[in-house]
Every structure is written in C-alpha cells, then in structure tokens.
Amino acid sequence: MERLMEIRELRTFVAVVEAGAMSKAARQLHVSQPALSQTITALERRLGVPLLVRTSTGVQVTDAGTTLLGEARAVLARHDQAVAAMARHTSDGGGVLRVGVPLELPPELLPSALARLPGTRVQARHLSSVAQVAALRAGELDVGLVRERPAGPDLDAVLVVAEDVGVLLAANVAEKLGAPVRLEALAGLEWFAFPRAGSPAWYDELAAILRSHGLDVGPEVPEEQRLIVELKIPAVSAGGAYAFAPPEWPYPLPDTVRWVPLAGRPIVRRTWAVWPAASRRRDVAEFVAALEDHRQTGSGV
Missing domain, CATH: 3.40.190.10 (Periplasmic binding protein-like II)
Incomplete structure (x- = not known):
C-alpha cells in the first residue's frame, strides 16, 4: 500500500511555494537544501505528477502543484487547530512550541534559547509582525518575535533583541x-x-x-x-x-x-517576544526567560 502524505511533507511543500525558492525555504525550515529537495522529489514521485518547476531564479508551481497547495493549506490549518486544542489540556503544551519568526534574527538567538528546552519540538513560521499578532490572537502561535510591541491587555511582551542597524x-x-x-x-x-x-x-x-x-x-x-x-x-x-x-x-x-x-x-531595531497573557504553559515561560537571559548576558543588546 502506498504510504500516505505526511504533515511534514505538506508543510515543506507549502513553505517552498510561499518562499519561491528552495534555498529560502530551507533556511526557514532549518533544514539543508538537499534534504528539502529530496522531500519534494519524493512527494512528486509518490503522487506521480510534477508539483514544481525548478528554474535558475526559483521555483514555479505546476497546475497539479496549485491544486495540492490549496488542499495542503486546508489540511495544515486543521492540523494546527487540532494541536492548539489539545495543547489547552496540558500546561506543557504537549512538547510542541509554535513560534513566529521575522526575517534577519541574530543567528544565535533561537539556538541559545531552545537549548534550555531539550524536550520541546518547535514549529517555526516566518511571518510579518502584523501576521504574527493576528496568529497569536487566533490561537495559531504560542510565541511571536515581532518588530513592534502590540497594544492591548490580551498579549504580554518583553524586549529580547536591540540591534544597531x-x-x-x-x-x-x-x-x-x-x-x-x-x-x-x-x-x-x-x-x-x-x-x-x-x-x-x-x-x-x-x-x-x-x-x-x-x-x-x-x-x-x-x-x-x-x-x-x-x-x-x-x-x-x-x-x-x-x-x-x-x-x-x-x-x-x-x-x-x-x-x-x-x-x-x-537606528535601533528592536524585537519583542509576545505571547497570550492568559497562557499558563511552562514551555512558553521557559522559552521567553531564555530569550531574556540571552539579551541580559550581552548578546543582541
């Protein structure tokens, strides 16, 4: 029996399409470009149709890829909704931490913070500040790293990076x-x-x-x-x-x-960690504390 498509494969495919290039998607997903390319190739082989056309400037989506893109986004949205619903049943969040990430973070920031959470699996999404705040309020992210501090009592925030641009x-x-x-x-x-x-x-x-x-x-x-x-x-x-x-x-x-x-x-560019004020998740608190410690020890200040 043919193996079914995995959530990881669908997320990889969507990331490549949205990034427009294999190299950019690889950085966003924190995987090597050859590994990402192999995932897409395996997915195309299993489905029996080309999904992407590789060019010197990036990738183009085929008709079949466009069809899969819509279906994949729907499946991923439902999957993330289910994960969020189950996370409410445990203060630890089930070991999955959904983090919004902007462009051009200091390269050592996330690895340093995540070293404090060895048992936690991270799902990183590259989104603008406005999109991250919307996702936090919709329950689609657990922590956002944004370039402007959001207003309102429903979100807590702490400054974690200040860079001389x-x-x-x-x-x-x-x-x-x-x-x-x-x-x-x-x-x-x-x-x-x-x-x-x-x-x-x-x-x-x-x-x-x-x-x-x-x-x-x-x-x-x-x-x-x-x-x-x-x-x-x-x-x-x-x-x-x-x-x-x-x-x-x-x-x-x-x-x-x-x-x-x-x-x-x-010019000083500031990045805040933002999370729902009602959150009681231990992994969120530890992640934010690790980001604060990183700043206070002299990096990213």
Whole structure:
C-alpha cells in the first residue's frame, strides 16, 4: 500500500511555494537544501505528477502543484487547530512550541534559547509582525518575535533583541562614503524598503528617522510585494540603492556589497517576544526567560 502524505511533507511543500525558492525555504525550515529537495522529489514521485518547476531564479508551481497547495493549506490549518486544542489540556503544551519568526534574527538567538528546552519540538513560521499578532490572537502561535510591541491587555511582551542597524551599500559606494557613514550621505540613493503593512510602527519609525536626516522615503512598497532578503543584494550592488541590515546579517555578502555601520547609531531595531497573557504553559515561560537571559548576558543588546 502506498504510504500516505505526511504533515511534514505538506508543510515543506507549502513553505517552498510561499518562499519561491528552495534555498529560502530551507533556511526557514532549518533544514539543508538537499534534504528539502529530496522531500519534494519524493512527494512528486509518490503522487506521480510534477508539483514544481525548478528554474535558475526559483521555483514555479505546476497546475497539479496549485491544486495540492490549496488542499495542503486546508489540511495544515486543521492540523494546527487540532494541536492548539489539545495543547489547552496540558500546561506543557504537549512538547510542541509554535513560534513566529521575522526575517534577519541574530543567528544565535533561537539556538541559545531552545537549548534550555531539550524536550520541546518547535514549529517555526516566518511571518510579518502584523501576521504574527493576528496568529497569536487566533490561537495559531504560542510565541511571536515581532518588530513592534502590540497594544492591548490580551498579549504580554518583553524586549529580547536591540540591534544597531547598519547599511548595505555597493562596494564602490561604500568606499566613496567611508565608514561609519552618516545617514545624510545616503541622499540620492533609493531606500530598499519593506511593505509598511507588515510592521507599520517599525516602518513609520524608520521613515521618520530618514526624513529627519533629509532623505526621501519614496513610495510605499505594495502590501502584496513581500520582502525577499535575497533581493537586497542585487538591488544594492547596482549602486543606486541602500538597505538596512544588522551587524550579524545571516546571509553571505558578495564582493560587490559591503555592510557599513551608521555614524551615531541613529537606528535601533528592536524585537519583542509576545505571547497570550492568559497562557499558563511552562514551555512558553521557559522559552521567553531564555530569550531574556540571552539579551541580559550581552548578546543582541
């Protein structure tokens, strides 16, 4: 009898489609790219149809893949709902911790915190701050890591990361401007921004800082245009744009791009751990405490 599709396989497939590339999905799922590719290939072989077309720029979904995508999302939503329902019957949450993760977290943050919870299995979802807050209130996440502190008494929050943001520049531009670079010196370059809808407060804070230094913010990025980290490099390397990034940017930089600190440390990016105020789960409390300890010991401050 043919083995049935597994939740893990469906989640992998959805992640690849939503990421648009195998490499990005592998990072999001914390697996190697070859292992992820093998999972997709095995799923295609079992179903007997191609689901994705691999290209030099990413992946494209076939008609069969589009059909599976809708069904997989429905199955995963029902599965996560069932897990959430069962978690309410135990203070330990059944050993599964659902964590919302933004782009560009310090690479050592999550491994350091999860080392304190050896018996806990983590389901990580890469979501914007707004989407994480909505998922927390819908019972779809246990903890979120967001770039703006949510309002309201239904969610608790604690600051876990504060990073002095620097700037990514084309190598020739960085050499011309020197280091550290003053924000004013970026006049004439385009800000490679993210959609405001994903994190309005953080976007507005950044925009206000840029305007106060005489920089043009430019038009807002459409909501449907998700920020793809890999696009920062080609946008910046062409020499007409800049992008913000933390000192420990967890992506390789080509020789054509430099990370440069900003003079006066004008931009600090903060990340809060957020969880339902009514939660009594021990693993949530231990996870948040581990994140706090990580910050207080000097990392991510």
